[in-house]
Each structure stands twice: as C-alpha cells, then as structure tokens.
Amino acid sequence: xxxxxxLRLWExxxxxxxxxxxxxALYLRGWLRLRARGARRQASWARLLSYWGGLFLLLxxxxxxxxxxxxxxxxxxxxxxxLLIMFGPPLLWLAxxxxxxxxxxxxxxxxxxxxxxxxxxxxxxxxxxxxxxxxIAWALFTAIYIGWHDTGLYNTALRYARFHDVQHITFTxxxxxxxxxxxxxxxxxxxxxxxxxxxxxxxxxxxxxxxxGLAIAFGRHAYYDYYxxxxxYFGISVLDDQRLAGMIMWIFGxxxxxxxxxxxxxxxxxWEQRKARGASRARTPATGSPT
Numbered sequence: 001x002x003x004x005x006x007l008r009l010w011e012x013x014x015x016x017x018x019x020x021x022x023x024x025a026l027y028l029r030g031w032l033r034l035r036a037r038g039a040r041r042q043a044s045w046a047r048l049l050s051y052w053g054g055l056f057l058l059l060x061x062x063x064x065x066x067x068x069x070x071x072x073x074x075x076x077x078x079x080x081x082x083l084l085i086m087f088g089p090p091l092l093w094l095a096x097x098x099x100x101x102x103x104x105x106x107x108x109x110x111x112x113x114x115x116x117x118x119x120x121x122x123x124x125x126x127x128x129x130x131x132x133x134x135x136i137a138w139a140l141f142t143a144i145y146i147g148w149h150d151t152g153l154y155n156t157a158l159r160y161a162r163f164h165d166v167q168h169i170t171f172t173x174x175x176x177x178x179x180x181x182x183x184x185x186x187x188x189x190x191x192x193x194x195x196x197x198x199x200x201x202x203x204x205x206x207x208x209x210x211x212x213g214l215a216i217a218f219g220r221h222a223y224y225d226y227y228x229x230x231x232x233y234f235g236i237s238v239l240d241d242q243r244l245a246g247m248i249m250w251i252f253g254x255x256x257x258x259x260x261x262x263x264x265x266x267x268x269x270x271w272e273q274r275k276a277r278g279a280s281r282a283r284t285p286a287t288g289s290p291t
Contacts, residue, residue, distance in 0.1 A: 003234065009068040016062045020055050027051050027097055030104035047095040054091030057083045062168070071158065072230050075244040082248065084168060085145070085175040086256040092176070093183040117187065129189040134181050134201060141178040142208050144170050149212055151223050158226040178205070182260065195268045202261050209253040217246025 027048070034043035060066065061083035070077035102110050117125045148154060148167055157167040182202050184193055193201075222228055222238045232238070 006069055006233070007065050009065045011063050011067045013063055016059070020059055024052060024055050026101050026104045027095070028104075030100040030102065033103045034100060042096070043100060047100070050091050051095035051097055051100075054088045054095070057088040057091065058172070061088070072227075072233055073236070074224060074227055074238075074241050075236075075248060077158075078245040078248045081171060082252050082256075084172050086253050089172065089175045089179040090183060090256075090260065093179050093185040096185045098186045125189065132177060132180075133190060134193070137177045137181055138201065138204070141174045141205070144174040145208065146212055149216070151225075154224050155226045158224070195264065199261055199264055202257060202264065206254050206257050209257065210250055213246045213248075213250025213253060215246070217243050217250060219246070 031043045031048050061080045066076055066080045066083075070080050102113065105113070116122060117128075148157070148171065153167075157164045181190070181193060182198060184198065216223065219239075219242060222242060224242070227238050227241065236244075
C-alpha cells in the first residue's frame with residue numbers, strides 16, 4: 001500500500017458523524033439566539049470558531065485516514081490520541097459551550113435544567129460537584145492516560161473495535177474533565193480557581209506526559225506486539241515506529257501543555273496590568289477648571 005492510497009482511507013462512521021454533527025448544530029443554534037439578543041461577547045466569532053475547530057479535530061481523529069492507519073502504525077495512533085486528548089478538548093472548552101448550548105434548548109427545558117443544577121434542592125449539582133473536583137479530575141486523567149498505555153490494554157484495544165471505542169471515549173471524557181478545570185469554563189461548580197493554582201494544575205501533567213512518552217520512545221523492544229502481526233506497508237520498522245510515537249507524545253503533548261501555561265501567564269499579567277491602571281486612575285484626583 002502506498003501513502004497516496006492510505007490517504008484515501010476515510011472511515012465515515014455514522015455514529016461519530018451523528019454525535020459531532022448534533023453538537024455542532026446545537027452550539028450554532030444557541031450562538032445565533034444569543035447573537036440575536038445582542039450578547040456578542042458570549043457569542044463571539046472566536047468562540048464559534050474555537051468550538052467548531054475542536055469538533056473538527058475530533059472528526060479528524062476518528063474518521064480521517066488517521067483511524068485506519070493507526071491499525072498499522074503506532075506513531076499515527078499517537079497522533080490520533082493527541083488530537084483527542086491535548087488539542088480538541090481545550091478548543092471546545094475555550095468556547096464556553098454550556099451557556100451557549102443552553103440557549104439552543106426550548107425555554108421550558110432551559111428552566112428545568114437550570115432548576116436541576118442551580119435550584120434550592122439541586123441534588124444533581126451537589127453530586128456532580130463532589131464527583132468532579134480538581135483532585136479527582138487530575139487523578140482520573142492521569143490514571144486513564146497512563147493506564148491505557150499498558151501493553152495488555154493497548155493490544156486489546158487494537159484487536160477489538162468496541163474496546164478501541166471505549167479507549168477513545170475514556171481518553172476524550174477524562175481530558176474534557178481535566179481541561180474544564182484548566183479553562184475555567186462554565187458551569188463553575190467548584191469555586192474560584194486562582195491563577196497560580198490553575199498554572200500548577202496545568203503544568204503538573206507535563207512530567208506525566210514526558211515520562212510516558214520517553215518510556216515508549218526509548219524502549220529496547222516492541223511494547224505492543226499487535227504491531228508485530230500487521231503488514232509493514234510503509235518501510236518503517238516496529239521499533240522505529242515506536243520511537244517516533246514516543247517522541248510525538250513527549251514533544252507535542254508537552255508542547256500543548258506548556259503553550260497553554262504560557263498563554264495563561266500572559267493573560268494573567270495583562271489582567272494585573274489592567275487592574276493596576278484602574279487602581280491608579282481611582283487614586284488620581286480629578287483635574288480641570290469648573291465651567
């Protein structure tokens with residue numbers, strides 16, 4: 001098989017297209033309603049593009065040639081996972097989707113959901129808050145991220161399509177929970193998350209990602225024997241493919257986390273600067289002659 005042939009191997013999965021298409025349509029409907037009400041800040045073009053960009057990356061990971069090629073190359077499989085874990089979810093959360101998507105619902109549904117989450121007897125909110133705390137989100141993300149790279153689990157996922165789907169669903173769900181706290185998107189159930197705490201929370205995953213990636217990259221034997229049983233179509237050995245996969249995880253995963261930390265740092269410094277200017281103006285007495 002040549003690369004030109006491989007790049008035509010799109011997997012048009014109806015379940016993936018239906019779910020992602022419904023999410024895109026729901027966000028657009030809420031976005032249009034908010035725009036019509038003049039809420040341009042909550043429904044900005046940047047947020048719409050961020051949300052659709054995140055969905056596009058998930059679509060790319062699940063139906064593009066990355067999906068079938070991942071059955072032959074571990075390095076391509078790692079690119080697929082990076083899209084599902086490190087790139088798609090933060091783009092989705094930066095669009096602050098929940099308030100926007102609530103406006104896509106009928107008014108009666110919005111009120112019922114608001115009462116369920118924020119009413120005086122919001123049991124669902126209480127349980128949701130307990131089950132999605134930052135330590136739980138961090139631990140769950142770390143356990144799933146490292147755990148799926150166990151040789152037995154990884155080989156099983158490659159051999160059984162349904163198990164592979166479970167791998168992708170849990171990767172995406174755990175990363176959505178983790179990035180929710182990083183981006184501070186709604187609903188804000190856990191109180192204020194200071195910049196310093198959020199910065200540490202974000203960077204604490206860098207060693208997890210780096211160690212896992214380096215362990216794969218510098219392994220002396222093939223960790224995933226599934227790849228020993230498939231044709232080597234593209235002239236790359238199993239060990240070289242594994243080294244490349246580990247480098248992709250190490251470099252691109254860590255790069256995304258560090259880039260996000262730098263963006264947060266600059267946003268925090270800009271906020272501090274605006275706050276200092278506001279305080280300075282408040283202390284400066286008014287000047288000028290009376291009319």
